[in-house]
Amino acid sequence: MMAMQLWQLLDLLLAGLTLGLGWAAVSSPDLRRSVVFFIAFGLLLAVVWARLKAPDLALAEAAIGAGLSGALLLSALRDEPDTAMVGDVRVGPIAALISLASLALAAGFAWVTVHTLGSADPVRLADEITAQLPNSGVSNPVTAVLLNFRAYDTLLELAVLLAAVLGILALGPARRPYRAAGPLLDGLLRWLVPLLIVTAGYLLWAGAHAPGGAFQAGAMLAAAAVMLRLGGHTSAGLPRAPIQRILLTAGIAAFVLVGVTTTGLGLGFLQYPEGWSGALILLIEAAATLAIATTLALAYIGGRPTTWGPEKPANTAGEPAERD
């Protein structure tokens, strides 16, 4: 009983802090401050997911929501000399009305959700998934849904990622690189980058039976790329341009290849043949990991790397030392 109340206290504290940080992130007059609040908000949200017993989401939120999005926002701020919000942000009557209406809608939604969750006999897909789990080739229900039961959705998600990175590449040349790391950061990178690569491999492998999988592993690899880029490695550890293009499409290619093959064998599109599910899922996930990592790394570089075309980077202040 006592322990229960302690947990409730912790949950209340978490909920309050999350709301407070979210509010601070959107209402702070200084963009730099907003970004820092946003990163803290993402980390706290990861704890919330962990408390809701969704460790896969917690991992993804911490790695992508807080880590990589935070890094992206910070690097965007770097090119934005004036971080104070421009203009007067006075709230007019219509804006106030819309805010109030939104708040009422949110409260209504929360009320409905609480009552639906408590109702007697909701239809839950979870039972169906648990029943079918032994046939999926993996024992982690999240991976089973993402790469077997709803594999088609994940294929389209990868297509969305590819479209996004094509948009980023179309924006123009990459952001200006960072100066070469000093001895201390360089030493840290030498330890951290191999460790991140090993962790990514572990997450990819563990995805079959425990929290993990392609998205978390890809984010981990991309984190290594971000670290390298921050340490002055202009290419962020990415291979040469032709290989980058192959990596970007690897996830979709593996998916479609498997799908077309299964169709050719007389099964449905992405309907894995019996006994092959585990191996095929691992194959697709490995390819997807590389694609996701390359996509996120290119998003952080923020445009076409110099090796892609003849264009020179916009402004190479301070001539970074090429080391890789």
Add this chain to the structure above:
Amino acid sequence: MTEFLGTVFILIGLAFFAAGSIGLLRLPDLHSRLHALTKADNLGLGLICAGLALIDGGALNAVKLFLVWVLVLAASAASAHLIAQQALRQGGK
């Protein structure tokens, strides 16, 4: 007994965290604030990890907790160094 010892470790660790946070709020300039944060919090985290390892009792989890501590040590030492260096470069406080 180990559970009691673990709780004591965690409580001492929390005290270090509190001291570090008060230092962050109260100390006058960037360098001393960094000092307060990185020294006190790292020790605090080490104590909390040790306490958790004692309560858990498993060898594998103890190794994992130790690794967590070492990684945070390395990261916070490097980032404190970078922040201080940047502050020196800009000549501000």
